[in-house]
Amino acid sequence: MSESENFGHQHPLVFNEKQSNQSEEACCSRCGEEVSLSAPSFGCVECGFHLHKKCVEAPSEINHPFHPKHPLLLLQNSPYVNGDCICNICDKTCKASIYHCSCGLDFHITCALFTYNIAQKFFEELQHVALEDPLISTGNDGEELESFQCFVCWKPLLSSTYFSLDCGFHLHKKCAELPLKINHMCHHKHPLVLQFNSQRFSCNICQETQKRGYVYCCLPCKVAVHIECVSTPPLPIVEDNSHQHPFTLFWIQFPFICSACGTEGNCAAYICTTCNIIVHKKCISLPHIIKSRWHHHLIFHKYFLHEEDLKYWDCIICHDEVNAEHGSYYCSDCKIIAHVNCVTKNETWYYIVSPENEDEKSIDSLALLPGESIDSITCVIERNDAGEATKIKHFKHMHELMLSEQIVEYDKYCEGCMLLISASFYYCLECGFFLHQACAELPTMKHVWFHDCQQSVLILTSDYIFRCRLCQHISNGFAYKCNECDDRVCLLCVTLTPDTLTCQGHKHPLLFYIEYEGKCCACGGDIRAAYGCKDCNFALHLSCVAIPTIARHKFDEHVLALTYSDDNDYSECHYCDVCEEGIDLNYWFFHCATCETSAHRSCVLGHYPYIKLGSIYKEGDHPHPLIFVKKIYYYPKCIECGKPCQDLALECVTSGCNYIVHWRCIAPNNL
Template sequence: MARVVELPVHTHPLLPFTRFSFGTCRGCRSFSMIYGGYRCNEIECDNMFHKECAESSPEINHSSHPDHPLKLTFLDFQSSSCSICQDSLEAGYSCSECDFKLDLVCATKPPPLVILEKSNVHKHPLQFSHGTKLDDTSSYRECKVCTTRVFGGQKIYECRQCEFIYHVECVKLFPEAYHTSHPEHPLKYLKCDEAPDYANKGCLLCGVVFKQQLHHCEVCNVSICYMCMIDPPPLAVVSPTTHEHQLHLIPRRMIFTCNACGTQGDRSPYFCLECNFMIHRDCIDLPRVININRHDHRISYTRRLGHGEWKCGVCRRKVDEFYGGYSCSKCSGYVVHSGCATRSDVWDKIELEGTPEEPEEIAPFVVIDDNTIKHFSHDHHLHINKDGPSLHENTLCKACAFQICSESSYSCGQCDFILHEKCANLPRRKRHACQVHPLSLKTDYEEASTCILCHNLFTGFRYQYDYLNIIDVRCGSVLEPFVHKSHPHPLYYARNKSTCSECGKEGYWNLSCDECDFSLDFKCALLPPTVMKHRYDDHPLFLSCGESCVDGEYWCEACETKVNPKKWFYTCNDCGVILHIACIFGEFSYLLPGSAISLDEQVVIPNTSICRLLCFVCNSRCMLPSFLKYSEGGVDVQVCSYKCLDKYVFH
């Protein structure tokens, strides 16, 4: 297990690491690639520190404050600022006897206060400044070297005669500078439009595509990005997690297969001189034990997976048996590519080596006897009914807000509380592809929320991490591979902008096919295959996913307009009734009747009486199962859609 240490620069214990991580050091506040530093291992606290920043001396004497020693401490970011540069600070040095503070840069490696006349940068002296006057957002000023905007509080150099300003790092690297990975010749600073046509478009070391500037050697055709110039990658590293010997950087373009992850690289690997081992720099120091959001158990890194026909549990592509990867000790066939397991949308960035396994999940109910349970969401005992009774169409499961149909269910003998058997078995905590942290099952079923996957406003049970990450239990229960009768291939979670093959709407979360260009959004994918009762038919209605028209045109029984037989619709196998999906499921169909929305001003009411309710705005008799009652000034108004509600409210 890695040694966790307590350091005064941060409120939580810090974990030393040797991997490359791109981000902001919370000590010196520089934004760059950090290697061999410290990071926080707490949930949602991914702060990182350079090694030298985290291990700063606990006490120093400084020439700017000779009367008292300064102690290293964690400070209040909101109220603390450096006495020299005026920049806000979280970690720095402070005097216990007076209100004097220094950030780590000003305390240990301050840039020179004045750069004298230097023709290769500027003809006049440059004065160091913290750029406080740039806080005025009405004025736009840019660095004369890189031409990007300079914000208030950034450390800069400025010419008082010309009113030119420069980033501190730009002054160091302009007009040319040597680099540890290319010591033969200096690299010239160039803007992208100044680069020769033959120059590579991406950094030799990290591969980032140049957008504004680059540093280029014309003799060797070597190009390096700004970030790698500021913080050059080390020429040699040691990382026991992924390899037992010292690794050396080969700064050149070359095709290789990474031994740690089994995928191909095209530049600057680290190489072991003793055993012909090559590795991406991003694979150095892979975490040993982690949780990912695509699997219920912990997975562990192994340097060689061994013989087998392995397929990645995240991307579903082949995993090479002779290279490293992650595997589950409880599920013998589950493996994941190293790169897939450590993706930012898959891994929560928490390393678990040496951390005890979490206790078994608490069951959602206690078994009283063979037919009775006590569910954690309800005060009374629930009794099972496996006969699948034909219930009233308005009898809805309190968890998923759908009809019970012929499925087994648990019901309460003292009130109208009822759950599908499968909904009663929903786990109280689960991992889901939409969030790297575990989701908790919330059962305050009368509270309305919007699902981030299907975008329906719903009531019922929900899975939630925070107030931004809420999904209904229908979407939360989708397992991979997802099989839908509209498509011959299995579907998988995908987070990319695509168009639903059924409704044509664009979205970022969908269920996609790996074999062809087919995807479904969650709203279409989770339409119930059967609707037991509807006002237009006493028989079950079945979802039809597009059929060829055999005997002429199809007409909707509800709205009396044509139905496209190649699109989805509901139909009765006994009497041939056909209904549009939109004529069965409206905007309020995912809300339990009686649910209050917007501080009780809007209440969902059932539309199940013999005479259909009349919409106050569009004056139509709505065929949908639910209406919305809007109350204002003691007057109740019934509307059939949010469009009608908006017309009434903003008329």
């Protein structure tokens, strides 16, 4: 027998008709599913090759009624480079042969054939299966039924009588009997045909886009309606607490602009004839008052605004213009505006505020965690004539601190932000503790706008090493920590806001974009979220926004200044004085104007610019105290990897103990 007669297998195959002598579990090489001992199949006596009879008989091409646009072709292997593909029906990974369409649809053999039989009303598989009623006690308990979903509507089986098939498919009786075509009042021009939602159309009634499943669709007109929206039509009259009048259902045959969100809708609309507004079905229940991470006050939904109500017409999130004649979210205190769909795009970006809490206009008024307060982190001991605190007691240091503006030593770093001391600062007379005045005046607790736990406050802490949630830098300075998710934010990032940001490296103000495609003008890397300029093609990584403007390095006795690509006259600075490699003048670097020396940012700052050398590491397994060091004159071998400790390392301070280890060799996995 030829190889083609053996369905592509090199050995003879034996047909087993509802009987088998195999003792081990076997899987069909086409569909990847288990071959039942009682199911008709073909098997190889020499190796573990098996095929279901129905998979052998599967046609090489299907003109599927649920996908009339193109035929489905049977492929033995995935058409994709990585080899993986997801079935567009069951949403599971395809492990073997698939039915594939040129428009990007992929189906398991079993899924494609089963839906084909359902579409053609070939109910042979259902004739031997008893119809089950979830209200009648069966072998399945309620929890199990709740976990099983109908293969067509993907709703739990508990919602209706159903078939449960031997092949693993579950199907509501009402879904098995769905008509292939319907006439619907939302689209009079053509009938709607039941099919796969291959083009991911949103439903014209509920405006939602389901991840998988079927819709009734008119492809030429791009009209789609979910099965559920057909079987459960919208209510003729809807009342909602956010609006003083009831809304009446209105089937409209042409596009309209929703008065609530300002975007286009069609087919199913609700109107308020008293207020002369028309809205999407889903926009009836828009929250009236919310707290958004993008603004420090509560914002209110408005159907329209007058010109004098606003300072700026641009959305505070996407920065595109908002048409105030349509719905938006608005802060009357700051006179700012935001698109409805921008504010509500991600459920972690906002939470709903009840009308009785409307007076809570500021984030500072939100409830703190039990037992917490917002006491100042400093105790003022002395003030000067201008009322400025000149002597304080900081809660993170044992001694009193004195205010100074004169920088005597140029290699001192702030214990809070880990930057070089460059402005007014507090210092300790008894030990080498320095703290910028701005860092000393930070509150004990703070709401952080980009943090996902929106209703939580973050608490100022220190004495451990962490990775910043925003810029991803590792630091052992001060951090704000969330008690709910354990996220930590460094002091550099906690001062960033979604509002306008000024940068010395660019002449225009920068705006925060949650979604941005382009290159960072500081380092040249790809960007997803960025601070960018609306007027020109300038954008920065979040980590590059916080780059220190001054730094020190052992190769130069002076302070090095950050030099920007669009504002320097150092065309002769072609080489780094640290690594002696070339410098790309299109990106930022450090320069000493006195010595005319230049260096890459990475060469000056290193891999760990926010870890203070000489600080104690308290979290390791070594029995003695360890300090962070960088060896310069000799390079002892790391106790872990045996290589010289030229980079950041931890060294034991106990006399007689020669323990030294690379930081990268013992750093916790979460860092």
